[in-house]
Amino acid sequence: MRRQLNDGGLRACMLVRDLHTRDELSIDPDTQLPSASLVKIPLAIATAERIRRGELDGAALLDVRPGRITTPGPTGLSRFRHPSRVAVDDLIYLSTCVSDGTAADVLFDLTPPAQVAGILQELGIHGITVRHGMHELSDTPVERFDADQAHLAHALAIEAGTSGRGHRVPQLDTTRANTGSARSYADLLQALWTPSKIHPEVAERVRGLMAHNVLRHRLAPDFSTDAATWSSKTGTLLNLRHEIGVVGHSDGQNFAVAVLTESLVPAGTQPGADALMAQVARRLRDHLRQL
Numbered sequence: 001m002r003r004q005l006n007d008g009g010l011r012a013c014m015l016v017r018d019l020h021t022r023d024e025l026s027i028d029p030d031t032q033l034p035s036a037s038l039v040k041i042p043l044a045i046a047t048a049e050r051i052r053r054g055e056l057d058g059a060a061l062l063d064v065r066p067g068r069i070t071t072p073g074p075t076g077l078s079r080f081r082h083p084s085r086v087a088v089d090d091l092i093y094l095s096t097c098v099s100d101g102t103a104a105d106v107l108f109d110l111t112p113p114a115q116v117a118g119i120l121q122e123l124g125i126h127g128i129t130v131r132h133g134m135h136e137l138s139d140t141p142v143e144r145f146d147a148d149q150a151h152l153a154h155a156l157a158i159e160a161g162t163s164g165r166g167h168r169v170p171q172l173d174t175t176r177a178n179t180g181s182a183r184s185y186a187d188l189l190q191a192l193w194t195p196s197k198i199h200p201e202v203a204e205r206v207r208g209l210m211a212h213n214v215l216r217h218r219l220a221p222d223f224s225t226d227a228a229t230w231s232s233k234t235g236t237l238l239n240l241r242h243e244i245g246v247v248g249h250s251d252g253q254n255f256a257v258a259v260l261t262e263s264l265v266p267a268g269t270q271p272g273a274d275a276l277m278a279q280v281a282r283r284l285r286d287h288l289r290q291l
Contacts, residue, residue: 001280002027008276009265015182016284019193019246019254023291025284026182032165033260034177035128036137036235037099038185038242042130044096044209045192046111046119048202051088056110058089064106076100096209099234101134108133113178124197127184131177137237140171142268154266157238171237182258185244189256193246207231210245217271219259222278223247223285239263241273247285255285 005012005027013031017024050056065083075098077084086094086103088110094103108116117130141153160168167173180188190196192203192210210231216224218241223230232245244258259281263273 001283005261005276005280008273009263009270010273010276011262011264012277012280013182013260014277014281014284015186015256015258016281016288017186017190017256018288019190019256022190023288024186025288027280027284029182029186029258031260032174032179032181033242033262034172034174034237034240035180036178036237036240036242037101037104037134038180038233038235038244039128039130039178040095040099040104040134041188041206041210041233041244042116042120042125042128043104043107043111044092044206045123045125045198045202046116047088047092047107048205049119049123049199050111052199052202056088058087058092060088061085062088062091062106064102077102077106093209093212096206096233097212098214101138104134122197123191125184125188125191128180128188129178137171140169140238142238150268151266154239154263154268158262158264158266169238172240180260182260185258185260186256189244189246189258193254193256207246218274219243219245219257219278219281221275222282223257235260239266241270241277243277253289255288257281257285 013028015026015029051058063085064077076094077100091103091107094100113130113132141156142150145153165174170176191198192206213232215234220230227250229248232243235242239262242260246254246256248254259277261277
């Protein structure tokens with residue numbers, strides 16, 4: 001599997017875990033990588049937990065004006081052209097299910113990164129750092145090049161790292177970025193799907209959000225069937241392609257799948273890489289299911 005990934009131009013960190021037996025198979029599961037939009041799951045947990053505690057009102061309406069939150073992106077409020085008023089509960093939906101960076105930054109205004117990190121620690125979720133909001137992810141080299149030169153930004157992302165996982169691009173520097181590993185994100189999924197310090201009401205809510213994730217081009221084709229459900233969240237930044245999720249089978253088996261990858265190919269659109277990471281993750285799950 002390592003050779004297959006390498007031949008396809010991917011460095012991958014993967015972990016697949018049976019959530020009942022906790023048996024697992026993995027490839028480099030403890031390597032820390034920038035989280036990209038995966039951080040929106042910790043944000044959803046922290047926001048839902050604060051609503052449960054009565055610190056936030058999910059029905060509270062917030063005004064979002066174009067230009068106030070300057071987080072460009074392809075979905076949701078990021079594409080709105082006029083002022084809008086959105087409830088906190090609906091901002092959680094937009095941030096998680098359509099990966100709306102503007103909605104996420106409005107939520108980070110309510111619960112800053114350091115507070116999100118603190119709530120994770122309170123809930124027994126370790127190994128995931130939350131240092132900044134989403135706006136920082138919209139100021140990378142790819143935004144500074146013309147569209148026909150985007151490959152240069154990807155080449156820089158691939159080549160400008162250090163052996164200690166520092167990087168000339170701040171968003172890819174693991175000492176400055178939001179980070180996590182395949183293991184830490186699998187642990188987060190374990191905490192959401194099985195009894196943990198996360199309140200059952202919060203866990204159920206976040207599971208429901210992940211079940212309605214609309215970005216399903218990466219791992220979903222290999223895990224969604226008539227006899228299985230796939231609940232997930234993707235993360236994409238420069239040469240990073242991530243997805244974490246849980247596949248629930250009709251026989252009651254549930255498997256956490258955490259796949260964090262770095263592409264070694266200087267190109268933004270790589271459907272083959274998405275398909276490859278899904279195929280390898282599926283092989284790990286299939287092998288684990290037969291044990």
